[in-house]
Amino acid sequence: MLVTGTYNRERAQEYARRWAFDRNPLFVDFSGLGGNCTSFVSQCVYAGSCRMNFTPVFGWYYIDSEDRTASFTGVPYFYNFMVGNEGVGPYATETTADRMEIGDVVQLGNRERGYYHTLLVVGRDGEGGLLVAAHSEDAYDRPLADYTFEMARYLHVEGVRYSVSGLGDCYVPLLTGEALLIEGTGRGEAPTE
Numbered sequence: 001m002l003v004t005g006t007y008n009r010e011r012a013q014e015y016a017r018r019w020a021f022d023r024n025p026l027f028v029d030f031s032g033l034g035g036n037c038t039s040f041v042s043q044c045v046y047a048g049s050c051r052m053n054f055t056p057v058f059g060w061y062y063i064d065s066e067d068r069t070a071s072f073t074g075v076p077y078f079y080n081f082m083v084g085n086e087g088v089g090p091y092a093t094e095t096t097a098d099r100m101e102i103g104d105v106v107q108l109g110n111r112e113r114g115y116y117h118t119l120l121v122v123g124r125d126g127e128g129g130l131l132v133a134a135h136s137e138d139a140y141d142r143p144l145a146d147y148t149f150e151m152a153r154y155l156h157v158e159g160v161r162y163s164v165s166g167l168g169d170c171y172v173p174l175l176t177g178e179a180l181l182i183e184g185t186g187r188g189e190a191p192t193e
Contacts, residue, residue: 001163002087002088002161002162002163002164003162003163003164004159004160004161005159005160005161005162006159006160007045007048007049007090007103007157007158007159008047008048008049008103008171009101009102009103009104009157010048010102010103011047011175012044012045012047012048012102012103012120013044013102013103013120013122013123014047015043015044015047015048015174015175016040016044016120016122017122018175019040019043020040020134020135020138020140021140023036024043024174024177025177026174026177026178026179026180027039027043027062028064028065030073031135031136035117035135035136036135036136037075037117037118037119037136038073038074038075038078038118039062039072039073039135040118040120040133040134040135041078041105041118041120041134042060042062042071042072042073042078043062043174044133045090045103045105045120045157046062046090046170047171047174047175048103048160049089049090049157049160050160050170050171050174051088051089051090051162052088052089053081053085053087053089054088055087057069058081059071059087059089060078060081060082060085060089060090062180063180069081075107075115075116076114076115078107078118079107079115079153079155082155082157083155085161087161088161088162088163089160089161090157090159091158091159092104092105092155092156092157092158093155093156094153094154094155094156095154095156096154097130097152097154098128099154099156100121100130100154100156101121101156102121102122102123103121103157104120104121104154104156104157105118105119105121105154105155105157106119106120106121106130106144106152106153106154106155107119107152107153107155108147108149108151108152109149109151109152109153110149110150111150111151115151115153117134117136118134119134119139119144119147120132120133120134122140122141123141125143129144130143130144131143131144132144
């Protein structure tokens with residue numbers, strides 16, 4: 001049975017702060033392989049949700065570089081998963097910049113390439129502009145207005161769905177880079193709550 005829980009925005013933000021200028025050893029750094037931006041944002045969203053979706057092909061998960069979905073690391077696939085997810089894991093709706101909160105996601109693009117960059121919202125500046133964290137060009141508290149883009153889409157993370165018999169809290173071992181506690185894989189041990 002699936003239940004809906006709250007997305008922990010502060011955990012997503014704290015994860016972004018911790019890893020914006022470094023790389024969590026639990027994840028492959030895709031910087032030289034097309035970019036690490038969506039993987040980094042997926043890690044942040046995972047820190048705030050502690051749930052992955054292991055649906056083959058169309059889910060959202062990362063176990064290692066060879067066992068992951070395109071949605072965990074690819075800009076358009078991340079978008080498709082987040083706005084279309086009706087199963088386990090985080091889900092989002094496309095919205096406007098004024099509705100964005102800490103832990104929400106921005107994707108940037110242009111007419112020639114389409115959407116090509118994923119960023120995590122970590123705050124607002126004094127004038128209400130969005131501040132973001134990102135990889136590929138590492139940043140934390142960078143004004144979104146500093147980026148050059150023709151198009152932007154704003155994803156508001158609405159919540160997270162999980163199975164009642166789900167895994168415990170993944171956050172501390174994830175933040176410290178010690179372990180990925182992944183439900184249904186037999187990997188890692190779930191902490192007791």
